[in-house]
Amino acid sequence: MTAYDVLRQQANTAWQSYLRPQRTRLDVSVATCSHAAGVYDTLAALADAVRTRNLPVDIATTGCNGFCFLEPLVTVSRPDGLRVLYGPVHAEDVADLLDQALTGICARLAAGVVNGDSDRAAQLADHPFMKHQVRRLMANCGVINPEDIDHYLARGGYEGLARAVAMTDEAVIQQTLASGLWGRGGAAFPAGRKWDFLRGARNKPKYLVCNADEGDPGAFVNRILLESDPHLIIEGMAIAAQATGAEYGYLYIRDEYPLAVERCRHAIDQARAKGLLGANILGSDLTYDMEVVRGAGAYVCGEETGLLSSIEDSRGMPRIKPPFPANAGVFGLPTNVNNVETYANAPMIFRESAEWYRQYGTEKNPGTKMFSFTGDITRVGCVEVPFATKMGDLIRDNFGGTPDGRPVKAIQSGGPLAGIIPGKYIDLPLEPEPFREQGVLMGGGGIIVCDDTTCIVDMVQYFEWFAEDESCGRCTTCHGGTQRHVEILRRIQEGKGRVSDIQLMELINDSLRWSNCFHGQGAPAAVQSLLRHFRDELMTHIRDKRCPAQQCAALIRYEVVRGREHDADPSAAICPTNAIRQHDDGRYFVDDARCIRCDACRQLQPDVLAVTDAVAPPRPAGMPVAAGG
């Protein structure tokens, strides 16, 4: 029996008793998304109820299965083999759950049956959120306990590594190339070729770096993997070590993911204890170990050379390429940098085969890709689908469309530096090329959907602000250009836009492209989208001083609806600036000078307060724009 078989056999025993427990077990999904949903209250209520009722029930934890919209999630596993997912289970639902789910089904909270059959709840696989999905990377997410290496092993974990360590480095590269796996961070460079660069590098030691600095706001695909199946990334990096001869790895996780840091550190310790990291892994010649580095809040560290600087005891400033990391990376030594999801694909390619891997996706883009969708959609969460799946199918079926069925106005993929496309492109196939044709990037998997209540000028101002805030400051084109963009866009939002601003923004975009790294080079994308696809809306802001979505604070005002002037007591009480005041006769009015347009009053009393354009309707055509405009 090989060293791997021994580990696997031990793990299988543990897994079988986990799957079919002696007594009922409640697996509570603990992840960053469930924390927001109040999972710690749920856990406390569960523990309390189990104790006071003296129930023969165990409580354990699992990761997130991507159903973020149903957090807090609880999976009930019973001795009869029935496993049912429930959610959302808030503290106040715990009594119902324990009353009904231990012997029958709690239909009110049931999301779906995971294992077994029930005539009272549908199978989880039939949930609309599971449509179009093929779960390979996410196979363990929400299924195993991410803090138990035996669960990972029993589900086929480290089998790919066991096969890879029996192969030559060249054969590992060949199989990776044959699978067609390319880097998931955004650049879409073939992983096998990148690994081959490192394999061919002369200097030693060689390093691996995993970029888990998932900084694109609104993206959380890497977080789901890091928190829910950390061993997948460790195994993937160990396979890359076998391919490249790297001896040490850094898993660089952003500061905002403390749970991912904790779970990955724990997983690395477990893997080392089982001989899956360290000297002579699984009895082979492979010697490889790794550690987690926690970032401290800097988006630009997601740029690969910024990441290297950050690991090396310094400010996370991107460097000038060449030299490329394969020649001079961490500490000036040969280094391979890949995204979390890139490494996470490696185990299955070696556990199964390159042909198996290519069963899904297209010839050019084989395999599956994880996507997190957020913004104006009914169900926020994370899915895994074959490449070329239509984005619109996911938005409509899986994510339940926009909350009020409003039209999709814009879609932002690939982060703040990637650009925005109008809603008419909703059915683009999810692969890099169609997005590139529209002048944007598909990117790492975070997609933000905006309905027609969105002001695109405001969103672009936000993305440019983000680019400015996170610029490392080296290139004047970048830190100065983004700053000018923000100034101009804010001025437009304040009703002081000029027609000449368009030319100015184009000029700034041209100079931004000369920045050293992708941060500055990508910063024009959002403005470019605004000029190309949303020019009418921009011109309405500039010429008419009007925000069609009525979002820009300086271009709207609030007023008490006529006939309801006596009804604004609650609004007056909530107003943070005392802007809702009374005439002597008791009638309320909005003191425009005090009003900060926070919308609190209208949210509280939508039939009493109304929002209108702050300026008069557009001047007749042909009339000159005011001086300075």
Add this chain to the structure above:
Amino acid sequence: MAEQASRARYRELIKDFKPDSGHLLHALHTIQHHFGYIPNDAVPVVAQQLGMQTAKVFGAITFYAEFRTSPPPRTEINWCSGPACRLKGGDNIRRAMESVLGFGVEGTTADGTAGMHLQQCDGSCEYAPLVWVRSFTGHADGADATLQDERGVVHGLLTVPAAIELARVIKSREGSA
């Protein structure tokens, strides 16, 4: 004496970190975890331990948004600046809370007991718009920070009126601006 004692404490905390090993972020996180911030007099100790110039350590501290150079407020509102929150009125929430509290993002009350901090999106977008309220009382020396310590209490699916009420409660509890 007190100064020497704190220096000895810094040295003890980071004694396992070595020069040229990528240990700077580890060392700074360790100090901040124990003290809630990175005290000025810890900077030369870190520099000495890692064989670096003091200026380089300080340069790194100021580069990253999450290293603090002054003690955190007792109660801190962490406002999520992410796009999903923004689409759902996150910026309205910021303006309203700032009006109530009398200070802006990265500001504090005059006595430093309450503050507001800009946070980047962590992908809890199903509960957007949200803020999380962290409390920095009684730092657990030596213990690993948990998700709860790090993230505090999340106030999700916030309406502007609810955000105003929350800011008013914090303001009345933590004294005036």
